[in-house]
Amino acid sequence: MKHITFFDTFTPDGGPAFEVYENALNLGAGVQWHDAYDAAHSRNVTIVGGLSVGGSVGAVGGWVQGGGHNPLSPSYGLGMIHLLIFNASLKRSATGVDNVLQFAVVTAKGDHITANSYRNSDIFWALRGGGGGTYGIVTSVTYKTRPSVPIIATSFATIINSIDASPSPVVEKLFTEFIRVSPSLSDAGWGGFAGISPGAVGTSLALQLYLISPTISPTQANDSLAPFFSFAQSLAANSSVEDGGRLEIVTSDVTTFDSFFTWQSTFFQNTGLGQVGFSGETGSRLFSREVIEKDYKKVAQTLLPLPGAGYGLVGGGVVNLRDPSSTGLNPTWRKTLVHAVFGNGWQEGANASQIRQAEEVIKVGIAQLHTIAPDSGAYFNEASLFEPNPEFTFFGSHYEKLKSIKKKYDPADLFLVAKGVGSEDWDASLNCRKY
Ligand SMILES: Cc1cc2nc3c(=O)[nH]c(=O)nc-3n(C[C@H](O)[C@H](O)[C@H](O)COP(=O)(O)OP(=O)(O)OC[C@H]3O[C@@H](n4cnc5c(N)ncnc54)[C@H](O)[C@@H]3O)c2cc1C
Numbered sequence: 202m203k204h205i206t207f208f209d210t211f212t213p214d215g216g217p218a219f220e221v222y223e224n225a226l227n228l229g230a231g232v233q234w235h236d237a238y239d240a241a242h243s244r245n246v247t248i249v250g251g252l253s254v255g256g257s258v259g260a261v262g263g264w265v266q267g268g269g270h271n272p273l274s275p276s277y278g279l280g281m282i283h284l285l286i287f288n289a290s291l292k293r294s295a296t297g298v299d300n301v302l303q304f305a306v307v308t309a310k311g312d313h314i315t316a317n318s319y320r321n322s323d324i325f326w327a328l329r330g331g332g333g334g335t336y337g338i339v340t341s342v343t344y345k346t347r348p349s350v351p352i353i354a355t356s357f358a359t360i361i362n363s364i365d366a367s368p369s370p371v372v373e374k375l376f377t378e379f380i381r382v383s384p385s386l387s388d389a390g391w392g393g394f395a396g397i398s399p400g401a402v403g404t405s406l407a408l409q410l411y412l413i414s415p416t417i418s419p420t421q422a423n424d425s426l427a428p429f430f431s432f433a434q435s436l437a438a439n440s441s442v443e444d445g446g447r448l449e450i451v452t453s454d455v456t457t458f459d460s461f462f463t464w465q466s467t468f469f470q471n472t473g474l475g476q477v478g479f480s481g482e483t484g485s486r487l488f489s490r491e492v493i494e495k496d497y498k499k500v501a502q503t504l505l506p507l508p509g510a511g512y513g514l515v516g517g518g519v520v521n522l523r524d525p526s527s528t529g530l531n532p533t534w535r536k537t538l539v540h541a542v543f544g545n546g547w548q549e550g551a552n553a554s555q556i557r558q559a560e561e562v563i564k565v566g567i568a569q570l571h572t573i574a575p576d577s578g579a580y581f582n583e584a585s586l587f588e589p590n591p592e593f594t595f596f597g598s599h600y601e602k603l604k605s606i607k608k609k610y611d612p613a614d615l616f617l618v619a620k621g622v623g624s625e626d627w628d629a630s631l632n633c634r635k636y
Pocket of ligand 1 (some may be wrong): 230250251252253254256258259260261263264265266267268269270271333334335337338340429470478582584618
């Protein structure tokens with residue numbers, strides 16, 4: 202199940218002969234993103250997948266079936282733009298889910314089927330965003346790729362030295378400004394992540410940015426970041442330990458990498474940071490441009506005190522151009538600019554009461570994020586099990602269609618995951634049907 206096969210040209214089964222994709226990559230179910238990145242790099246193409254230390258996220262499982270975001274998403278969609286030789290014209294399309302050409306699936310009945318735009322197109326639609334572990338066992342995915350190009354990256358990191366308990370007002374000012382300018386950074390072509398810590402007594406990390414773009418020039422990159430960098434410099438110059446904390450800018454640079462592969466190897470795959478994973482839970486919310494533009498202060502104030510807060514500039518751009526009904530993915534993603542996420546952990550060996558306390562923080566945090574954008578949703582792959590309305594929050598108006606496709610391919614509910622499609626018919630343990 203670790204096979205990786207290149208197709209110089211690929212036509213989906215049952216598709217017209219003129220529909221040809223160059224450099225398609227077929228990945229078996231056991232392939233992790235580090236395998237796929239290495240393979241794509243050896244052919245000088247880019248494939249956009251999950252990012253984690255060691256490249257551990259699966260390339261065929263939950264990532265793509267739940268959506269699949271990446272810092273290149275604003276430029277390439279929730280996966281990527283591809284070159285499609287279609288009727289001799291060159292077209293662009295977006296997005297993990299928009300980047301899939303074909304799935305091989307074993308259904309609950311044990312049938313081996315192909316799912317693409319021409320064969321079993323209903324389950325093809327559902328598998329692209331309707332959640333992993335729900336419709337069948339995917340044994341392989343064929344992805345589009347695109348030629349490798351240099352990317353521009355920024356590293357920006359700050360520390361805060363404070364004598365007061367968090368959150369530091371200086372960090373709040375810095376984070377609020379970053380959120381305020383984030384729509385324009387997205388428009389300039391940037392995508393990526395901001396990690397934020399509120400500050401604590403002593404010296405601690407404050408805001409860190411990892412932003413990349415394959416579409417802008419170094420000059421445009423510097424120009425687009427200059428206002429925020431000068432804001433940060435002025436804030437740092439005028440900050441003091443006594444007056445809310447002394448801010449220090451540790452790194453602030455714009456660098457060109459020869460490819461997305463090199464960038465992700467440097468900061469994720471080959472960092473050698475060891476074991477991925479910890480005991481904890483996450484909460485999150487998807488925010489549209491309108492919400493960020495109108496309520497950036499509230500977003501900052503709400504997110505900042507939450508533990509492990511991250512601000513993912515992984516929507517916007519091409520993600521928002523794709524027809525919301527083109528895949529099973531929650532349609533709210535097509536209006537999303539930002540995936541805001543936080544997490545709370547506990548030590549190994551924690552007792553039930555300590556775990557419940559940690560979970561309370563998640564419950565309170567998701568309720569706060571919800572008030573900012575009540576009509577939005579959350580990214581199924583990085584969200585809380587305590588979401589009060591998971592059908593709508595994770596799948597939006599696609600829920601009923603996803604459920605009917607699940608019933609067609611898995612009438613006995615062999616495949617069930619917590620808060621996934623169809624799970625509401627079962628008790629919390631997913632062992633007993635409710636009726
Ligand atoms: C360290 C880390 C980094 C991450 N980075 C990103 C990121 O950059 N972008 C992003 O979008 N998300 C990211 N995520 C979230 C990630 O997308 C989800 O955790 C996702 O569910 C992982 O899928 P998996 O197949 O690797 O994991 P698993 O836990 O193995 O599977 C997740 C779900 O998918 C199902 N599944 C797995 N394989 C199959 C299959 N072959 N057929 C059918 N169902 C299957 C499982 O049953 C399960 O329900 C990250 C998560 C972690 C822990």
